Amino acid sequence: xxxxxxxxxxxxxxxxxxxxxxxxxxxxxxxxxxxxxxxxxxxxxxxxxxxxxxxxxxxxxxxxxxxxxxxxxxxxxxxxxxxxxxxxxxxxxxxxxxxxxxxxxxxxxxxxxxx
Amino acid sequence: xxxxxxxxxxxxxxxxxxxxxxxxxxxxxxxxxxxxxxxxxxxxxxxxxxxxxxxxxxxxxxxxxxxxxxxxxxxxxxxxxxxxxxxxxxxxxxxxxxxxxxxxxxxxx
Numbered sequence: 274x275x276x277x278x279x280x281x282x283x284x285x286x287x288x289x290x291x292x293x294x295x296x297x298x299x300x301x302x303x304x305x306x307x308x309x310x311x312x313x314x315x316x317x318x319x320x321x322x323x324x325x326x327x328x329x330x331x332x333x334x335x336x337x338x339x340x341x342x343x344x345x346x347x348x349x350x351x352x353x354x355x356x357x358x359x360x361x362x363x364x365x366x367x368x369x370x371x372x373x374x375x376x377x378x379x380x381x382x383x384x385x386x387x388x
Numbered sequence: 389x390x391x392x393x394x395x396x397x398x399x400x401x402x403x404x405x406x407x408x409x410x411x412x413x414x415x416x417x418x419x420x421x422x423x424x425x426x427x428x429x430x431x432x433x434x435x436x437x438x439x440x441x442x443x444x445x446x447x448x449x450x451x452x453x454x455x456x457x458x459x460x461x462x463x464x465x466x467x468x469x470x471x472x473x474x475x476x477x478x479x480x481x482x483x484x485x486x487x488x489x490x491x492x493x494x495x496x497x
Contacts, residue, residue: 379430
């Protein structure tokens with residue numbers, strides 16, 4: 274593994290189903306983030322984690338949950354998917370949370386369609 | 389509220405120069421990033437400004453004026469591979485990145 278990986282690459286999901294998007298980084302970054310990107314709206318922060326064992330809510334957290342059991346993994350769970358959660362999901366990490374220089378490194382994204 | 393404005397789309401000619409503007413209104417300011425995102429790919433880091441002035445990096449330069457809440461990304465000697473979206477992002481008082489919607493740059497031969 275080099276950098277950040279996400280799985281699956283894409284997924285079609287029936288409404289009401291539970292889904293977990295996986296994210297793993299091997300850079301030992303302390304901070305990790307989940308974004309969704311929708312056309313015309315840019316990147317919106319769903320949840321973040323400044324360090325293992327802690328998580329926080331971003332701009333659009335409703336319908337999503339996260340956990341950070343260790344440094345490397347940061348899964349995002351949709352408990353009961355709805356069509357409005359159709360989006361491209363990006364996981365990111367940085368090693369400078371709480372600093373003005375907060376360069377974030379992104380995974381390749383997961384394209385999720387909820388029908 | 390927090391707001392970052394960028395033009396939705398711009399068109400330029402191969403070999404030319406293009407300037408992409410970004411204005412911001414955020415709760416605090418702790419730096420401004422520019423990222424490049426090719427279609428279907430992840431954003432990648434281009435530049436960072438925290439002090440007023442121009443930062444040059446090869447064909448790309450980024451300018452910041454904190455008093456005006458304004459930045460621009462300048463791309464010189466445009467190449468077809470520069471066709472992408474360019475995202476402006478500001479680090480706010482909570483050290484979170486606030487993202488603009490991005491500017492889609494189309495390069496024509």
